[in-house]
Amino acid sequence: MKTSLAKPMAERAAEGSSLVRNAERFIDVRDVEMVFTTRKGRFHALRDIDLQVRKGEFVTLIGHSGCGKSTLLNLIAGLTRCTGGVVICADKEVTGPSPERAVVFQNHSLLPWLTCFDNVYLGVERVFSSRESKVQLVARTHAALALVGLDHASAKRPHEISGGMKQRVGIARALAMEPKVLLMDEPFGALDALTRAHLQDELLKIVGKTGSTVVMVTHDVDEAVLLSDRIVMMTNGPAATIGEILSVDLARPRDRIALAEDAAYVHCRASVLEFLYRRHAMPGEKKAA
Ligand SMILES: Nc1ncnc2c1ncn2[C@@H]1O[C@H](COP(=O)(O)OP(=O)(O)OP(=O)(O)O)[C@@H](O)[C@H]1O
Ligand SMILES: [Mg+2]
Numbered sequence: 001m002k003t004s005l006a007k008p009m010a011e012r013a014a015e016g017s018s019l020v021r022n023a024e025r026f027i028d029v030r031d032v033e034m035v036f037t038t039r040k041g042r043f044h045a046l047r048d049i050d051l052q053v054r055k056g057e058f059v060t061l062i063g064h065s066g067c068g069k070s071t072l073l074n075l076i077a078g079l080t081r082c083t084g085g086v087v088i089c090a091d092k093e094v095t096g097p098s099p100e101r102a103v104v105f106q107n108h109s110l111l112p113w114l115t116c117f118d119n120v121y122l123g124v125e126r127v128f129s130s131r132e133s134k135v136q137l138v139a140r141t142h143a144a145l146a147l148v149g150l151d152h153a154s155a156k157r158p159h160e161i162s163g164g165m166k167q168r169v170g171i172a173r174a175l176a177m178e179p180k181v182l183l184m185d186e187p188f189g190a191l192d193a194l195t196r197a198h199l200q201d202e203l204l205k206i207v208g209k210t211g212s213t214v215v216m217v218t219h220d221v222d223e224a225v226l227l228s229d230r231i232v233m234m235t236n237g238p239a240a241t242i243g244e245i246l247s248v249d250l251a252r253p254r255d256r257i258a259l260a261e262d263a264a265y266v267h268c269r270a271s272v273l274e275f276l277y278r279r280h281a282m283p284g285e286k287k288a289a
Contacts, residue, residue: 063234
């Protein structure tokens with residue numbers, strides 16, 4: 001049994017924007033600071049973070065290793081509480097994790113003893129079981145797996161599928177919960193270049209259909225330019241902050257091959273490289289740039 005998950009989700013996203021009081025500040029990170037308390041004392045990871053993401057926007061966070069990208073994503077997810085400032089999502093303060101803000105982790109965190117179907121079903125059940133029948137939950141699960149092109153693998157367990165397929169199950173699980181926000185921490189970081197390119201294209205199509213609001217961490221400059229509406233470039237830590245935000249004004253749908261020679265694309269790419277490898281190079285990288 002299959003139902004189309006995509007169309008109702010896109011419609012819901014459009015309806016949702018009128019229900020949210022502040023669609024321009026759908027995610028609103030205000031004056032956020034994060035200080036970790038460690039055995040060696042306090043570690044000031046983030047300072048003065050101000051970031052607003054509008055409903056349906058695709059934002060990437062980029063910066064050198066250890067600058068605080070995951071920390072910022074975890075604050076938006078509600079997995080960590082900030083030590084200063086406030087994080088607001090859909091007009092409500094973020095005080096803990098919620099299925100409304102689904103997270104896709106780099107290491108695809110599937111439960112190895114469950115099939116792909118059951119890994120996705122678990123999330124669906126958690127969100128919808130109080131108001132939907134088992135038949136509807138099963139249909140939702142199949143629709144989400146179909147959306148990432150994996151309905152045929154629903155009976156397999158994680159060890160029986162490739163890394164790229166596992167990552168797609170993780171994305172299906174997150175999308176199936178119909179989250180208001182999709183948070184992704186280097187979701188394609190561990191994959192080979194071809195699989196990564198394929199999944200980036202898939203993600204572009206899925207987000208085009210669902211109208212999801214996405215915040216994604218990446219190390220990959222091309223990935224950031226290809227996918228984003230805006231690229232948030234972070235300075236180096238400790239006490240990292242947002243150095244610059246670049247708007248990527250490229251029409252959608254985007255085609256990676258056509259873009260490779262597009263002047264606006266090349267300009268965006270050069271701006272991010274300039275930020276990362278000239279203005280905010282890691283010690284020892286400046287000469288190489
Ligand atoms: N729970 C914690 N306790 C103490 N320090 C932490 C904790 N989590 C992160 N940090 C520190 O905060 C800084 C930012 O870490 P974070 O994981 O957010 O970086 P990142 O930008 O995601 O790096 P990478 O690109 O390598 O994943 C690092 O110096 C890290 O050691
Ligand atoms: Mg990280």
